[in-house]
Amino acid sequence: MFITFALITLLGALGMLLQKNVIVAGLCMVATFFGVAGLFLLLANPVAAALQVIVYTGAIMVLVLFVIMMLNSHEEEKAQSTRPIQRWVSVVLLVLLAIGAVKLVMSSPGVKSLAASGAAMPQAMTLQKLGTALFADHLLGFEVAGLLLLAAMIGAVALTKRNL
Amino acid sequence: MTGMDAILQGGLQGYLVVALLLFALGLATVLLRRTLLLQFMGVELMLNAANVALLAFARFRGGDAQAMVFYLFIIAVAACEAAVGLALVIGLYRHRDSTDSDRAASLKQ
Structure with a gap:
């Protein structure tokens, strides 16, 4: 169950990053928000899940899609200068940041002990x-x-x- | 539960890894895309990643209500940011007929 919602969240975010059409990217973002709401449900927090759906998908994303349609800018414009070096540097630094942060979380003894002691406390919000x-x-x-x-x-x- | 197991079955580490990757993807959207609206969505994604980490820690500390209060404040700030940010995008579009952040490089017309 957890892995399903995690995949919905991350694939939605990846789709938003790679999608050319701005409206489709916005809809990928909606999928991400629903995935995050599912994660909140799994965290025994139905209040946060409901708020996530109501505020983010119901209010903020509707506002964003409204503005996209009003400005009629569905496609990303052609770049004046492509700046390939800066783009690759940012991609490499981002991947390093992600790998480093994940490694840090996985090796942290504090997180490990909290995960072990917290699993026994299923208190719903x-x-x-x-x-x-x-x-x-x-x-x-x-x-x-x-x-x-x-x-x-x-x-x-x-x-x-x-x-x- | 250790290592890969914790990630796959939804231990605390799993939620934190999802939050970190979500943050990285949001940052990538802000850095790599040029449409202001998409960059704005990337910022929302980063705020959401922080929320996931916050509520995961709250759950594993036994349903701490303080985290939920902070989650509410983060949502309020995100809503303010949405309103003002989109108003600025509309204002920029009126002046330059474009939502490309590269074309808004100078303050002059």
Whole structure:
């Protein structure tokens, strides 16, 4: 089950990286988000899985696809200068980063002991636990997040309106 | 569970490896693609990779609710980023008739 969702996630991300058509890349991104939601379900966290589907695929990706269609830029434009050296350097450095980070995780004794001790604690995340933590310990942060969303909304309207 | 087993059967290492590879793919999208909208999606992918790692650690620490609070804040910031970022892309498209980040190399018209 885990490997299925992991493959959906990673293949979706790979498809987004390689896809020429921007809309198809966006749909690959939706597949990735669904895969991540499945991983959250396997982590005994149905709240996060629901939020992932509602916010990312339901709101953010719809907004992105809307903008893609509005700007009518389905294909990537031809490059003015291809810059092959920089592209290959970035690919090599990225592969090195990925291999190094994976090796570090696999060899870490702390992660290993946490994985062994944590597997015995199958505690599901519930909305009640989340609500208690959010409103008892992080009330100020919650209010600031609301203000930030309002500011972003006003900023987006101000940026897109031609003559305010 | 050790090594490959942990990755294949969904131990903590498996989730962390998925998160790391997802982050690398998101970074590759930002670096290698030139369409601003795709680069923006790459940033969202990197934020999601951080979420996967955060919630995996939370699960293996016994369902820690603090991680879930941080996940909510990350989602809120990602939504703000989506709104403002897409507004900027639209503004750039109005001025230059293109969503290619290479063509937005100067501040002048």
